[in-house]
Amino acid sequence: MDFGLHDKVAIVLAASKGLGRASAEALAAEGVRVVIGARNQTALEEVAQEIERTHGSAVLAVPTDVTKATDLETIMQAALQTFGHVDILVNNAGGPPSGTFEQFDDTHWQAAFELNLLSTVRMIRLVLPAMRARGSGRIINIVSTSVKQPIDNLLLSNSIRPGVIGLAKTLSTQLAPYNITVNNVCPGRILxxxxxxxxxxxxxxxxxxxxxxxxxxxxxxxxxxxxGKPEELGALVAFLASQQAAYITGATIQVDGGVTRSLL
Ligand SMILES: NC(=O)c1ccc[n+]([C@@H]2O[C@H](COP(=O)([O-])OP(=O)(O)OC[C@H]3O[C@@H](n4cnc5c(N)ncnc54)[C@H](OP(=O)(O)O)[C@@H]3O)[C@@H](O)[C@H]2O)c1
Incomplete structure (x- = not known):
C-alpha cells in the first residue's frame, strides 16, 4: 500500500533510539524527510546517517532536549529552513522515573510535567501555524498504556500522561476543519x-x-x-501519518499484544 507520504516532512522527537527511532525509520521507509531530535548529539547523528543510508530519505539531526523551550524552537526552525514546512509531528520523550507517592516531591512532579506534557504542548504550538496555513497535518503523540490502565509503580506516568490525551482529544475537535489529525499511540511492553x-x-x-x-x-x-518490537509501533505511527488515516482523529490506540484489559 502506498501511504502517500513521499516527500512529506516529519519532526520526530526523542528519536535516537527505541520507539522514536523506530517511528522515524518507518516514516523514512515511506519516503518522508525526517528531522530527528534527542539530547546526545553523537548518537543522534549516527542514527540519522544509518536511517538515510538504509531508506534513502533525507534525515536531519538536531540536538534537542524536549524540556527546553528554546531547543524546540531550534528544531522547528531547522526543519523549516531545511525542508520548508512540517507535515507530521511525532511527540515523544524519555519516560518519568518509577516510584511511589512518598518518593516524589514537587521537583519530581514538575519534571515529569515538563518532560511528558509541557513538551507536547509547546511543540504542537510551534507546528500549528504552518499546518493550519497548509490545511493539513498529522500530530501523533507516543504515550503509554498507563493512560488506559494505570501501571503499578509508574505513578508519574499514570498521572501526567492522561493530560496528553485530554490535550489531543480537545485539539482534535478544534483542528479537524483544517484536516489536521491528532492521535495518541500507547506502547505496552516493547523491547x-x-x-x-x-x-x-x-x-x-x-x-x-x-x-x-x-x-x-x-x-x-x-x-x-x-x-513487542519497536518497528511494530513504528508501523502504526506511519499509518496514522498516512493519507489513508485522514479520517482517524482523537483516537488513542495501544500497541501492546493485548495486555491492556480496559474496554476503551
Ligand atoms: N518501550 C516501552 O515498552 C514503553 C512502554 C510505555 C511507554 N513508553 C514510553 O515511550 C517513550 C519512549 O520510550 P523508549 O522505550 O523508546 O525509550 P528509550 O529506548 O530509552 O529511548 C528514549 C529516547 O528518548 C530520548 N530522550 C530522553 N529524554 C529526552 C529529552 N529530555 N529530550 C529529548 N530526547 C530525550 C533518548 O535520547 P537522549 O537520551 O540522547 O536524549 C532516546 O532517544 C518514553 O516516554 C517511555 O516511557 C515506552
Missing part, C-alpha cells in the same frame, strides 16, 4: 532500552541470567506471550 532498564535485564544478564527466560517472565501476562 527498548527503557524496558531493559525497568526490568534491569542487562544487570540480570551480566549475572548469568538467561535472556529468553527473563523476557518470557516479562511477557507472562501479555496475551501474545511476547514483548
Amino acid at each position: 527498548t532500552d527503557r524496558i531493559r532498564q525497568l526490568a534491569r535485564l542487562d544487570e540480570q544478564l551480566q549475572h548469568g541470567g538467561n535472556a529468553e527466560a527473563i523476557l518470557k517472565e516479562m511477557a507472562r501476562d501479555i496475551p501474545m506471550q511476547r514483548l
Whole structure:
C-alpha cells in the first residue's frame, strides 16, 4: 500500500533510539524527510546517517532536549529552513522515573510535567501555524498504556500522561476543519532500552541470567506471550501519518499484544 507520504516532512522527537527511532525509520521507509531530535548529539547523528543510508530519505539531526523551550524552537526552525514546512509531528520523550507517592516531591512532579506534557504542548504550538496555513497535518503523540490502565509503580506516568490525551482529544475537535489529525499511540511492553532498564535485564544478564527466560517472565501476562518490537509501533505511527488515516482523529490506540484489559 502506498501511504502517500513521499516527500512529506516529519519532526520526530526523542528519536535516537527505541520507539522514536523506530517511528522515524518507518516514516523514512515511506519516503518522508525526517528531522530527528534527542539530547546526545553523537548518537543522534549516527542514527540519522544509518536511517538515510538504509531508506534513502533525507534525515536531519538536531540536538534537542524536549524540556527546553528554546531547543524546540531550534528544531522547528531547522526543519523549516531545511525542508520548508512540517507535515507530521511525532511527540515523544524519555519516560518519568518509577516510584511511589512518598518518593516524589514537587521537583519530581514538575519534571515529569515538563518532560511528558509541557513538551507536547509547546511543540504542537510551534507546528500549528504552518499546518493550519497548509490545511493539513498529522500530530501523533507516543504515550503509554498507563493512560488506559494505570501501571503499578509508574505513578508519574499514570498521572501526567492522561493530560496528553485530554490535550489531543480537545485539539482534535478544534483542528479537524483544517484536516489536521491528532492521535495518541500507547506502547505496552516493547523491547527498548527503557524496558531493559525497568526490568534491569542487562544487570540480570551480566549475572548469568538467561535472556529468553527473563523476557518470557516479562511477557507472562501479555496475551501474545511476547514483548513487542519497536518497528511494530513504528508501523502504526506511519499509518496514522498516512493519507489513508485522514479520517482517524482523537483516537488513542495501544500497541501492546493485548495486555491492556480496559474496554476503551
Ligand atoms: N518501550 C516501552 O515498552 C514503553 C512502554 C510505555 C511507554 N513508553 C514510553 O515511550 C517513550 C519512549 O520510550 P523508549 O522505550 O523508546 O525509550 P528509550 O529506548 O530509552 O529511548 C528514549 C529516547 O528518548 C530520548 N530522550 C530522553 N529524554 C529526552 C529529552 N529530555 N529530550 C529529548 N530526547 C530525550 C533518548 O535520547 P537522549 O537520551 O540522547 O536524549 C532516546 O532517544 C518514553 O516516554 C517511555 O516511557 C515506552
